[in-house]
Amino acid sequence: MNISELFIRRPIMTTLVMVGILIFGLISYQQLPVSDLPNVDYPTLQVTANLPGASPETMAASVATPLEQQFSSIAGLxxxxSTSSLGTTQLTLQFDLNRDIDGAAQDVQSAIAKGAKQLPTNMPNPPSYRKVNPADQPVLYISLNSSILPLSTVDKYADTLLAQRLSMVDGVAQVQVFGSQKYAVRIQLDPEALSVKGIGIDEVADAIANGNVNLPTGTLYGKQQNSTIQANGQLNDAASYRSLSVAYQNGAPVQLGELGQVLDSVENDKIASWYFPVKKESKSAGEKSKIVRLSGAEVxxxxxxxxxxAIxxxxxxxxxxVVDAIKKLLPSFRTQIPAAVNMDILYDRSQSIRESVDDVQFTLLLTIALVVLVIFLFLRNISATVIPSLAVxxxxxxxxxxMVLLGFSLDNLSLMALTLSVGFVVDDAVVMLENIVRHMEMGESRMEAALNxxxxxxxxxxxxTISLVAVFIPILFMxxxxxxxxREFAVTISVAILVSGVISLSLTPMLCSRFLSPPHHEQEGKRGGGG
Structure with missing residues (x-):
């Protein structure tokens, strides 16, 4: 039985099949996602519970422990x-890699509902959970700062404009805001002033809640038209709160500004983030500018x-x-935010990925060139060099x-597998070529030598081919x-070896039957006989 005979006798079919494979592979290359490592989804869930004012010990005993008891019975955990801090508890649940993350999320939700009766009743919200991937770090960090505008204003542009628009970019999962400074009015009451006025903190809290409302007031119905009554009870800044009446004493109102300080502030003044610019040191003419990172007191x-x-x-x-699509939007963002707001890129993960992938791609091309050169040095025949080289x-x-069909990415491991496969994929074609040349040295024609x-x-x-692939089978079961x-490494190199075996049994003998030059001594013998 000769597997290659069909391809040898039908060169047009063989050529069309190989051209089709080539076109399909080139189109697939454009669709391959680029990353630094293969995409591995870790089935991890993070549960967060809040109880304002509770100490870490109280959070661990009354919140974390009941939840841990419920979560411990989930299959595949x-x-x-768990980490408990002031008013907050976070539990990280890591499941087996073969566990479905959606099914695990449903089990976690059921466990939270089952353990709700054991949790403190004064919790503002029930515990919440979200899916996390420890290996999926942000691909881009963007910093917004201003030396003129307050941070609360900068935060408004970052949260309402940039974050919402960036989350709509194709390929973006979420946009996190670090160092958030949402505007809020902070009221610092003076205990002595409260004591003198005889006003309790609960009275102040009720006055603030009643004086800052945005509720429907009603409607006036007339004979010909109706009018909606609009009463703006929203207090938007500290100045408006200062004049708020808390109580009446001796026929005069007691305003909030008399009981303490009312300041324009932020919701959480215990978190912050800094941006440290890089100082460029200018040199004399003819010398390049030098970048110096600041340290110590300068920082x-x-x-x-x-x-x-964080995107x-x-x-x-x-x-x-994804990073390129985000960078295309940055010029439009700069036109929509005030000129006093500076926007800088802190970290671009795609830069290291581009450099590493380009380096491996160069290594792959260099490896192919070296393999072709070695084949030519030993065969010393252009046609005999080109035919097996096409298999690479x-x-x-x-x-x-x-790789596209299997959902793989173009990363360091897959490119390394392709680089290592260069030496394997050319072996079969060289063996096939050498045996056909041996038959031509015995006096057979190109067609007969290719068939035999x-x-x-x-x-x-x-x-x-099968024995080479069998070497990488154990990696598949790790x-x-x-x-x-x-796993992506093993599958990639195995597929390359299998494809090379198919090409060596189809394209290589077909090309030998049409284009392989006869051995040198046969040509010299013919010339000598003719003389």
Whole structure:
């Protein structure tokens, strides 16, 4: 049985099949997402519970412990960590890699509902959970700061304009705001003033709640038209709160400004983020400017309070494309925010990915060039060098198509697999070529040598290909995070080897039957006989 005979006798069919594989692989290459490592989804959930004013010990005993008891019965839970601080408890639930994250989320929701009766009744909200991926770090950090406008104003532009628009970009999962400074009025009551006036804190709280409302007032119904009564009871700044009447004593109102300080502030003044610009040192003419990072006292004096946006991508998306799409929007953002607000890029994860992927791609091209050079040095025949060399790009390009079908990405591990496969994919084609050349040295024509040589060596090439693939089978069954990471590596290199085996049994003998030059000594013998 000769597997290659069909391809040898039908060169047009073989050529069209290979061209189709080439086109499919090139199109697939454009669709491959680019990342630094393979996309591995960690089934991790984070549960957050808040109880304002509670100490860390109280949070651990009354909130964390009941939740841990409920979560411990969930199937597939591999680890559980809890952290309690002032008024907040966070529990991180790590599940087995084969556990469905949606099913785990439903189990967590059921456990929270079941343990709600054991939690403190004065909790403002029930515990909430969200899906997290520890390996999916933000791909871009953007800083907003201003030396003129207050941070609360900068936060308004960051939260309402930039964050909402960036979250709509294709491939963006979420936008986190670090150092948020939402505007709020902070009231600092004076205990002595309250004692003198004989007013309690509860009276002040009720007066603030009643004096700052935005409720429907009613409607006036007339014979011909109706009128909606609009009463604006919203207090928007500290000056409006200062004149708020808390109580009446001796026929005169007691205003809030008499009982303490009313300040324009932010909701949480215990969090902050800084932006440290890089100082450029100018040199004399002819010398390049030198970038110097500030340290010590210079850093403390040069730090600028800022609002930082952390942008995370969706799993399986192209990091480089997501970052490029975001950067295209930055000029439009600069026109929509005041000129006094500075917008800078703190960290761009795509830069390191571009550099690493470009480096590996260069290594791959260099490896292909070296393999072709070695083949030429040993065969010393251009046609005999070109024919097996075609198996390398075709095998790699065809592998791109399989990678797209399997949902893989173009990362360091997959490119390393392709680089290592270069030496494997050319072996089968060289073996096939060498056997066909041996038959031509015995006096057979190119067609006869291709048919006979491929029939003799076809099963050998098939066994070689399968044995090489079998080496990487154990990697496919590795468990844990390492198994998930190297699974893409093993599949990529195995597919490249299998494709090279198919090309060596189809394209290589067909090209040999049409374009392989006869051995040198045969040509010299013909010339000598003619003389």
């Amino acid at each position: 591999s680890s559980m960590n 403390q004096n040069s730090g600028v309070r800022a609002i930082v946006l 995370q991508r969706q799993p399986g998306t192209n990091t480089v494309q 790009p075709l095998s790699i390009v065809a592998t791109f198509g399989v 040589g491929s029939r003799e060596i076809g099963f050998t090439i098939l066994s070689m 468990e844990g995070i390492l198994g998930r990471l190297f």
